[in-house]
Structure formats: C-alpha cells, structure tokens
Amino acid sequence: MWVFLMTDGLTFGGLLLAYGILRVRNPDWPHPSDYLGIGLSALATFLLICSSVSMVIAQAAGEARKPRKMLNYLLLTALGGAIFLGIQVYEYIHLFHAQGMSFSDFMHGPPQFSSTFFIVTGFHGAHVFSGVVYLLIMALRTAAGKYDDGNVDSVEVAGLFWHFVDLVWILVFTLIYLL
Amino acid sequence: MAHASTSHGAVLDQAALDQAEKAKVSKYIKIFWALCIFTVAEVGIVFFEKVLSKLVIDSVVILFTMLKAGFVGYYFMHLEYEKRWTKIVAVLPLLIVGFYAIFLMPDTVRERPISLYVAEPARVYPVHEEAKSETAAAPIEGQFFQVKAGEASSGAPAGAAPVAAPVSAPAAGSAPTSDNPLDSVEAWR
Numbered sequence: 383m384w385v386f387l388m389t390d391g392l393t394f395g396g397l398l399l400a401y402g403i404l405r406v407r408n409p410d411w412p413h414p415s416d417y418l419g420i421g422l423s424a425l426a427t428f429l430l431i432c433s434s435v436s437m438v439i440a441q442a443a444g445e446a447r448k449p450r451k452m453l454n455y456l457l458l459t460a461l462g463g464a465i466f467l468g469i470q471v472y473e474y475i476h477l478f479h480a481q482g483m484s485f486s487d488f489m490h491g492p493p494q495f496s497s498t499f500f501i502v503t504g505f506h507g508a509h510v511f512s513g514v515v516y517l518l519i520m521a522l523r524t525a526a527g528k529y530d531d532g533n534v535d536s537v538e539v540a541g542l543f544w545h546f547v548d549l550v551w552i553l554v555f556t557l558i559y560l561l
Numbered sequence: 562m563a564h565a566s567t568s569h570g571a572v573l574d575q576a577a578l579d580q581a582e583k584a585k586v587s588k589y590i591k592i593f594w595a596l597c598i599f600t601v602a603e604v605g606i607v608f609f610e611k612v613l614s615k616l617v618i619d620s621v622v623i624l625f626t627m628l629k630a631g632f633v634g635y636y637f638m639h640l641e642y643e644k645r646w647t648k649i650v651a652v653l654p655l656l657i658v659g660f661y662a663i664f665l666m667p668d669t670v671r672e673r674p675i676s677l678y679v680a681e682p683a684r685v686y687p688v689h690e691e692a693k694s695e696t697a698a699a700p701i702e703g704q705f706f707q708v709k710a711g712e713a714s715s716g717a718p719a720g721a722a723p724v725a726a727p728v729s730a731p732a733a734g735s736a737p738t739s740d741n742p743l744d745s746v747e748a749w750r
Contacts, residue, residue: 384650395658403665415607424604428597435593438637439586446582447575532578538639545637549630556626560607561619 383539387546390509394550397505398557401498412491417481418499418559419473426469427555430510433462434548437517437541444524444534452537453524459544460517463510470507474500499558506554509547516540592636599625 405411440455477499482489488496520540523529529537603625606618634640640648 384647388650388654391654392657395654395661399658399662399665402662420604420607424600427600431593431596431600434633434637435589438589442582442585442589446578448582542638545633548637549633552626552629552633556603556622560603560622 383542387542390546391550394502394505394553397498397502398553401502401557404494404498408492408494410492412495414559414561417477417483417490417495419476420559422469422473423555423559426466427551429462429466429469430548430551433459433466434545436462437544441534441538441541444529444537445532447530447532449524449527449530452529452534453521456517456521456524456537460514460521463514463517463544463547467507467510467514470503470510502554502558506547506550509550513544513547516543588636592632596629596632599629 436455436458440452440459443449443455444452477483483496483499485500486497487493517540520537524537603622606613606621610618634651638651640651643651
C-alpha cells in the first residue's frame with residue numbers, strides 16, 4: 383500500500399505542480415476566495431479530519447478485539463466520506479451556476495482557473511469515492527466476523543489509503559482555496 | 562503494522578487490551594485537536610489580508626499545512642512505528658515533487674519565461690543573415706569561407722561549422738528580422 387500511495391502521491395504532485403505553474407505565470411489569475419467558498423470547504427476539511435480520527439479509533443477497537451465497535455466506527459468513517467462527496471457535488475453545482483465555472487471555461491477570468499480546480503478536486507473526489515467503497519467492503523468483512531481475533535492488518539491498510547486521501551485534501555485545500 | 566503484534570500472538574487479557582486501546586484513543590484525540598486548531602488558524606489568518614502581507618500569510622498557511630500533513634502521516638498512518646524504508650517511501654514523493662518544483666522555477670518567472678531554449682538559436686541569427694544573401698547562389702568554397710568568418714564571432718568549434726551552415730540555412734530564411742533576441746522569444750510564445 384505504501385508503494386501505491388507513493389505513486390499516487392506523485393500523480394497528485396504532478397497535477398499540483400501543473401496548477402502552480404499555470405497560476406504563477408498567469409497575471410490575471412483571480413483570488414480563489416473571491417469565487418470558491420472557503421467556509422464550505424473548511425467544513426469539508428474538518429469532516430475529513432474527523433473521519434480520519436474515527437478510522438484510527440476503529441482500528442484501535444479492532445486491535446482490542448471489539449469488532450462491533452470497529453464496525454460502527456468504520457461505518458461512521460464511510461459516512462464522513464459520503465457527506466464530503468455530497469458537499470463536493472453541491473459545491474460543483476453552485477460553481478457551475480453562480481460563478482460561471484465549467485470544466486473547461488471560466489466566465490470571469492482565465493479558463494485554467496476552472497479546469498485546474500476541477501481536475502485536482504475531481505481527482506481527489508474520485509479517491510474519496512473509492513475510499514468509501516473500500517471502507518464499506520471492510521465494514522462488510524467486519525460484520526462477517528473476519529476480524530474477531532484482533533488481527534486487523536488489512537483494516538489498517540484500508541486506513542492508510544483513507545488517511546492518504548485526508549492528507550492530500552489538507553494540501554489541496556491550502557493550495558487551491560487558501561493561497 | 563508492527564505494533565499490531567500486541568493484539569494477537571501473545572496471550573493478553575481483555576483488561577490489558579482495553580488499556581492499550583484507551584491510551585491510543587486519547588493520543589488520537591489530542592492529534593485531532595491539534596489538526597482542528599491548525600485548520601481554524603489557517604482559515605482565520607487568510608482574513609487578515611488587510612493587515613498582514615501576502616508573503617507572511619502564505620508562509621504561515623504553508624507551514625501549518627505541512628505540520629498537519631505531518632501529523633496525519635506520522636500518527637494516523639502509524640509512520641512512528643514503521644521501519645526506516647517505509648518512512649523513506651513515504652517522503653519520497655515529497656522530495657521528488659520538491660526537486661521538480663525547483664527545476665521548474667525558471668518557468669514560473671513571468672518576465673523571462675524561457676531563456677535557455679530560445680536564446681541559443683537567436684544568438685547565431687546574424688551569422689546566417691549574412692550567409693543567406695551571399696551563399697544562396699555562391700559555390701561551396703564561398704559558403705565554407707563565410708561560415709568560418711562568422712565562427713570567430715560566435716566562438717563555435719571548427720568541426721561543427723560546416724555541419725551547422727546547411728542545417729540552419731532554412732531556419733535563417735524564416736528568422737525574425739529584428740536583431741533583438743527577446744523579440745524572437747515573444748514570437749515563439
């Protein structure tokens with residue numbers, strides 16, 4: 383999983399570098415907070431941090447041979463990811479209609495502002511989606527009694543992916559929304 | 562995954578397991594508060610753009626972000642218990658992307674976007690501007706002489722001169738009329 387995360391991190395790194403160069407070289411780049419909602423995405427950030435915490439609590443419960451508690455916290459984690467996706471869908475629709483942003487064009491500035499935003503957050507959203515599916519599969523396996531003996535290594539591997547998604551969002555939130 | 566060995570393998574009673582879980586969870590809650598505080602501080606400082614300079618705000622925000630990413634990686638992803646090679650694999654993308662960013666720095670300078678790549682042909686244009694007018698109908702010896710004469714000013718090695726002349730002759734025809742190399746940079750963009 384670590385090796386996969388390394389390659390995935392490089393992919394995100396490439397996308398963010400492309401974003402950075404397009405932005406720095408474009409004098410007309412708008413101030414992100416004028417068009418992107420910081421409050422909503424800060425809430426989404428908080429949500430992902432919470433879901434990361436519930437993930438580690440789930441793993442600690444599994445190690446203490448409490449599969450029932452681990453199942454609950456896994457479902458809570460997946461719920462956090464699902465709400466994050468819901469917020470993102472709402473945000474996209476809002477940006478389409480209220481701010482004139484489409485995948486390839488932007489009404490009030492350079493089109494790269496729009497396309498880099500959507501490709502970076504969209505690629506991350508795809509990770510959140512696959513993470514939620516991954517967590518639900520782990521929850522099903524927990525419910526089936528596969529981790530009753532306290533050996534939760536595969537849950538930890540799922541957790542690694544989930545924390546990575548959280549970590550990337552921490553970076554994306556700063557680079558895309560705050561700077 | 563090394564720390565998971567406490568929960569299986571050795572015979573442990575439930576009380577000890579509960580104790581270990583409690584200790585972990587209390588640590589995780591501490592990290593959670595740290596992450597929350599840094600997030601609030603990050604978002605809060607952005608609204609002080611009237612008071613603080615953009616450089617200060619951005620530096621603080623990036624510092625806090627790196628700390629948060631470090632917390633998630635070190636404690637939540639259990640890098641603190643991992644072997645050295647796993648730590649190396651974890652920081653490798655950061656290093657690679659960091660080096661890549663440094664190498665791309667010249668491209669991010671708006672005033673002088675591309676220097677090395679375009680300046681090179683721009684420097685040899687004057688030689689071939691001369692060559693074009695005379696060597697178009699001139700015999701081989703004349704062309705050879707012409708290039709050797711230009712070589713003194715451009716400082717090119719003697720062996721490269723006969724090769725360079727025919728190859729870049731078509732380029733000379735489409736070269737910008739101005740002597741200023743920066744004009745050709747603008748045309749290229």
